[in-house]
Amino acid sequence: MVKTLLSDRSAIVVIGNEAVRMNDVGLEAYLTVGAVLFVCGVVCMATKRNAIGVLMGVELVLNGANVNFVAFSRYTPLGLDGQVTALFVIVLAAAEAAVALAIALNYYNNHLTIDVDRGTELHG
Amino acid sequence: MIEQFLFAVFAVLACGGAIAVAATQNVVRMALWLVVSLGSVAALFFLLHADFLGAAQLLIYVGGTVVLLVFGVMLTASGPTVQIKTSPAEGFLGAGVGLLLLSVLMFSVRSVSWIDLESRVKSRNLSQNVADAIAGQLADVSEDFASHESDPALRSSARESREILVARSQAGRTVRQLGMAFYGLRPDRDLNHAPGSRLAPGYLLPFEIVSVHLLVVLVGAAYLARAKRRVDAGITEDL
Numbered sequence: 219m220v221k222t223l224l225s226d227r228s229a230i231v232v233i234g235n236e237a238v239r240m241n242d243v244g245l246e247a248y249l250t251v252g253a254v255l256f257v258c259g260v261v262c263m264a265t266k267r268n269a270i271g272v273l274m275g276v277e278l279v280l281n282g283a284n285v286n287f288v289a290f291s292r293y294t295p296l297g298l299d300g301q302v303t304a305l306f307v308i309v310l311a312a313a314e315a316a317v318a319l320a321i322a323l324n325y326y327n328n329h330l331t332i333d334v335d336r337g338t339e340l341h342g
Numbered sequence: 343m344i345e346q347f348l349f350a351v352f353a354v355l356a357c358g359g360a361i362a363v364a365a366t367q368n369v370v371r372m373a374l375w376l377v378v379s380l381g382s383v384a385a386l387f388f389l390l391h392a393d394f395l396g397a398a399q400l401l402i403y404v405g406g407t408v409v410l411l412v413f414g415v416m417l418t419a420s421g422p423t424v425q426i427k428t429s430p431a432e433g434f435l436g437a438g439v440g441l442l443l444l445s446v447l448m449f450s451v452r453s454v455s456w457i458d459l460e461s462r463v464k465s466r467n468l469s470q471n472v473a474d475a476i477a478g479q480l481a482d483v484s485e486d487f488a489s490h491e492s493d494p495a496l497r498s499s500a501r502e503s504r505e506i507l508v509a510r511s512q513a514g515r516t517v518r519q520l521g522m523a524f525y526g527l528r529p530d531r532d533l534n535h536a537p538g539s540r541l542a543p544g545y546l547l548p549f550e551i552v553s554v555h556l557l558v559v560l561v562g563a564a565y566l567a568r569a570k571r572r573v574d575a576g577i578t579e580d581l
Contacts, residue, residue: 242345243345243346243349243389244456244460245456245459245460246451246452246456247349247353248386248390249451250353250448250451251353251356251357251386253444253447253448253451254356254357254360254361254444255356255357255360255379255383256447257440257441257443257444257447258357258360258361258363258364258440259360259364260440260443261364261436261437261439261440262363262364264436264439265364265428265432265433265436266428267426267427267428268369268426269418270369270372270411270414270415270418271369271372273411273414274363274372274373274376274411275363275364277376277380277403277407277411278360278363278364278376278379281379281380281383281403284383284399285356285383285386288386288387288390288392288395289390291390291392292390292391292392293456293459293460294456294459294460295459297528298516298519298520298523298528299523301392301394301395301516301520302520302523302524302545304392304395305394305395305398305520306548306552308395308398308399308402308403309402309552309556310552310555311403311407312402312403312406312407312556313555313556313559313560314559315407315410315411316410316559316560316563317559317562317563317566319410319411319413319414319563319567320562320563320564320566320567321566322414322418323414323417323418323566323567324566324567326417326418331426332418332426333426
């Protein structure tokens, strides 16, 4: 019984591989989505003059990295490590948003505007 | 087929939302597009069989972080007419640099042959129906496997097939797996290791560090953002 099961398995593996290959999205598509999110976040961080807009850019960058982590955890032998790392990234992003928001509020209290181009006290 | 369709819909929503965040000048609209993008990313997590992570993304990001950002917008609004705009030249420059960066990233993604890496994942070698069909059979004969200890080749083959089936049956149910991974138990990777071999280190120490870090950060944020007497812009230079 064991022998027949094991000999069946090799045939099953071939069939299953083709089935998986046919209707699956693949790693590259997810990496593309992650790259687009990352680039949009970087552009957002670089061009926005509103401090809250810069924060949103940071969130987009972290999300692009998370998409890559989870895609690697599904499609490569990395396994669950990618998902655990993505979980840590989500928690740290929440902490970062809280602190950055407090800093933005302080900035607004001191400058009466949220425009980051106005914070020029440290210019030489 | 349905998976590809759903992926196309949510990938377009995620990328389009991100592009709209970068292109819009109104902060409230940016927050709205950010919700669209982050929600679509959560849907992509569900498509990637990461159910707990998708739920966490929805709860923490869409439910928490974006609300925090909207509160920030509300508290820092200078007035209904004041809009902080990016100049068009800066916008075009940013878009050009962004396209260059995207092309670099896409070039490096394309230049790697991912198919070799993907074929090394054992759990993907069986389709779901086949796995379900022989799972019951395998449960019956698992005692037979134990009795074949004299034949090492047969035993390792049986062990491998059991690893595949266990990993396959756990696909999309990651809550228990994540909890075990925090303790260093990895059923998807080292199921039938020899007793006495070392386990993976686990994530309990990083988890503790992150929890203390979160507490410190929230106390610090509450301290930074506490109510203060507003100082005039002219006095700020003297402080």
